[in-house]
Amino acid sequence: MKCMIFSVAAGGGHGHAASALKEYILNKEPYSEIKILDTIKEISPVLDKVIIGSYLKTIQYTPSIFGKLYNFTEDEDGLTSYISSKFNQLMSIEVHDKIKEFNPDFLIATHPFAADMIGYLKRKKYISLPTIVILTDYASHSSWIHQGIDHYIVSNDDMKKEIAFKGVDINSIHTLGIPIKPSFFDKFNRDTTLMKLKLSPKKKTILIMGGSLGMGKISELFSELSTSDLDAQLIVIAGKNKNLYDTLIEISKTSILPSVIIGYTNDVNKLMQASDLLLTKPGGLTITESLASELPMGVFSPLPGQEIKNKEFLLRHNLAIDIDDDPNYINNINYILLNNHLLNTMKENTKKFAKPNSAHDIYTLIKKIIKAS
Known part of the structure; x- marks a missing residue:
């Protein structure tokens, strides 16, 4: 298996989920190639410092601003969502180069920014690889949901219903949980x-x-x-x-x-x-x-x-x-x-x-999807 996992170092959960899944896959298939990309940092270390640094300061000192941004971006047609998506689309060109260079047979995103980039590349037919998004919380948000994403992993059935209500095919939503290290x-x-x-x-x-x-x-x-x-x-x-x-x-x-x-x-x-x-x-x-x-x-x-x-x-x-x-x-x-x-x-x-078998179940789904693609 050759897989790229796209994450962003904003909060620990996104990166931990990526690392946990990588560790599990390598335990099952030691000869697999699994590359985790800290997406913004890989594209521009300077930009990463600005974005992630601002994020960390905001949640520490002015969390109310973070809350307002969260609510604004829940509106898919709102100005904040539009600006965020356009920013991600600009960066997705660099991501495309990374994908071509590594040449994986599967893509996974554990952060909404990365999900937006991969979805855009898929919609524009720059890539045709199967894609999974792993949501790393216990409630959904529109920033995770993008045309071009093939499968969504959620932590509970409440989220499955929420995402299906937002127009995602329920057959592409899997209640497999958030992976943590073995x-x-x-x-x-x-x-x-x-x-x-x-x-x-x-x-x-x-x-x-x-x-x-x-x-x-x-x-x-x-x-x-x-x-x-x-x-x-x-x-x-x-x-x-x-x-x-x-x-x-x-x-x-x-x-x-x-x-x-x-x-x-x-x-x-x-x-x-x-x-x-x-x-x-x-x-x-x-x-x-x-x-x-x-x-x-x-x-x-x-x-x-x-x-x-x-x-x-x-x-x-x-x-x-x-x-x-x-x-x-x-x-x-x-x-x-x-x-x-x-x-x-x-x-x-x-x-x-609890989903103690989350990493195993996601791995099994990946194998199934690769086999069918």
Whole structure:
């Protein structure tokens, strides 16, 4: 198999999905050639710094602007969508050169920009290769949907209905989930993990995180929870956010609850398996990993736009509670932790939406499509 996967380094989920699928395919077919293209960076490193840098600053400091752009681009005929699409079409010429150079037999996109470029090339008949788009969230958005795309991979049946309603042939929409790396499914002993962190295996454990950037009101949550009367212990992941890590360390000095502060880590799967409740921003990758770990969630600080849609999905299916703007959120958390029936019900719900075989199922679909083309 020779495949190109187009991604964009805006948020971790798009790139992680691409890497996970590549790793799985190479495990199954070691002689395959799988190339991941960080699409904008590959075309122009300078442009990538401007676009991705602006994106990261926007979601950190002025997320409301990001939310407005999200809503504007939902309108396929709107000016914002038109400008975005024209920009992507201009860049697609460079992408076409990359495709010709690598000469793959299949194309995959894990970001809407890349999906737009590939769809344009297909519509204009610059390429005739089979194409798949993997949506890396839990609700649809028009920016993912483009004429010329042959197949769409979604994470849940709600999305399948949403996309079909927007005019996509339902037979081309596959509820196969978002791929995560095979190593994430390695099993770890909960008691061993907690004892290595000098925490008690007998206590309920709350894991707090905000993605690799450590975003959201993590320090505020930790400050309030660490001095509460919860019968629990806390693990907090700061990610790559050094300022957040330093703040959390300071707060931990006055913590009443047993607490552990961790910076960036590759052991998220181990920590999720050792926890009873995850408090997090509702990013697509984090949700996927949490569902795979059968871990109920409490969600906070969603980015306006996609993460709000993700939150709505989680609440609709009783996979999470909303801890934003709720003065009783500590009592609600305590109620869940003390109510084993409720906690187990939420865990059972995660099993309904987890897609642990996502990478395998996407690989199988690719093989089927290649064989038929």
